[in-house]
Amino acid sequence: MRVVEKRQLLSAEEISRTLQRMAHEIVEKSGGTKDLVLIGVRRRGVPLSQRLARIIKESARVDVPVGTLDITLYRDDLSTISWQPVVQSTEIEFPVDDRDVVLVDDVLYTGRTIRAAMNGLFDLGRPRRIRLCVLIDRGHRELPVEASFVGRHVQTTDTEIVECRLQEVDNEERVMLVDRVA
């Protein structure tokens, strides 16, 4: 499958400013950070959640616990692919019961990843509340999932792909809109 870049959605600088803004929003709209936890959805939700926690620590002087969640085992499409995808570990070192969870991911699209993430979370306990924070919301929801904290809303077509490149994973820092070419 060949892809061609159509345009850049966020530069490195814009990613940074967006995360700053979202971190502040999370603190403002949580009615207190006592039970707040951030859980990054593998893969790219993980560095994003860690950066958000760092910003919150620097600005609000609060240590928000951060965990990582791998959703492979909770996917709804496993029976359609012949060789099973590699499972990574979920690392959540704190109890999830009664916590104010903010799930963090890079792109919100159909909503199936977040459905899987919630299933994974409920295996661990019963959070008081779950909200979603994403860098990009690209529409095309197939399930009733919404994000409370959004970096940027982007209109996309079915063939387009939003590609997030983050330093920690890709050694690059930007968000692009690419399209599949015949």
Next chain:
Amino acid sequence: MLLRLQHLLGIESLTREQITFILDQAKPFQEFQRHPLKKLATLRGKTVALTFFESSTRTRISFATAAARLGADTMNLQAESSSLKKGESLLDTVRTLEAMRPDGIVIRHASSGAPEFVAARVEIPVINAGDGTHEHPTQALLDALTIRDRKRKLDGWNVTILGDILHSRVARSNLHLLGKFGAHFTLCGPAMWVPRELECLGPNIRRVPRIEQALEGADVVIVLRVQTERIHEPSMAAEEYILGYQLTPERLRLAQPDALVLHPGPMIRGLEIDDAVADGPQSCVLEQVTNGLAIRMALLYHLTGGAPADAPHPAKEKSSAAD
């Protein structure tokens, strides 16, 4: 790297990469055992046929629990209650099960080679849970995971295996696996159970007649059970075995101070292993059991999960000619 393995029949044919992959994939399943809710839907709708033609409690329960936690259903065949007593052949038993469309077969059998025989004749993945004196691959994998977790690496250890090695599929699988990771082996037990031919299984295998010698410098000690039910020749008198080959705390001190003690279970306390060693800090027996569950979940996930292979229905496609 995807596993790209259809069956798990033995360790001998696996590469280091495949083994490392399986051990790495067991890690999330180790973490999973600590969840309050231990039930996934990952293999929901899949059925795993557990065909244990030889009696087993721990391995069977381990596989059954692994399947259940992944959300799969199981079909249970056990030697005592099976139609084998009525004279049905292995192939017919397996074909009968296959006609009920399981997504994978886990098989333990008293004959070496039975899983391979079955794998050649069915369309679904086969996992060997122990065949005769040939291999017990999941045991070796969980042993390797235990060693790697405790010692932070798998390469180059001095491994001593004690006991009836001749009749031990566990020993063979361990020799294959750790051999691929550069282990140096010392085998020790009553002479009739540690024949010279075992040294041919790898480049760094030696036999040693006395246990004290065998334990010197060992990083890992694998203690095997005296298998009173499998051997036909008169077994050694218990007192003689204890005198010559029991792993006691005093003897264990001859090994490295941080040497691990592994036992595939079930242990016969007071025979091949002393209570103090079995319950001591160097003993890994309980971790082995927990790791066994993680290994088996990882294997069931990778081998029986996913899209079904395009298999023709056995009843329609196979001829009834004898194989």
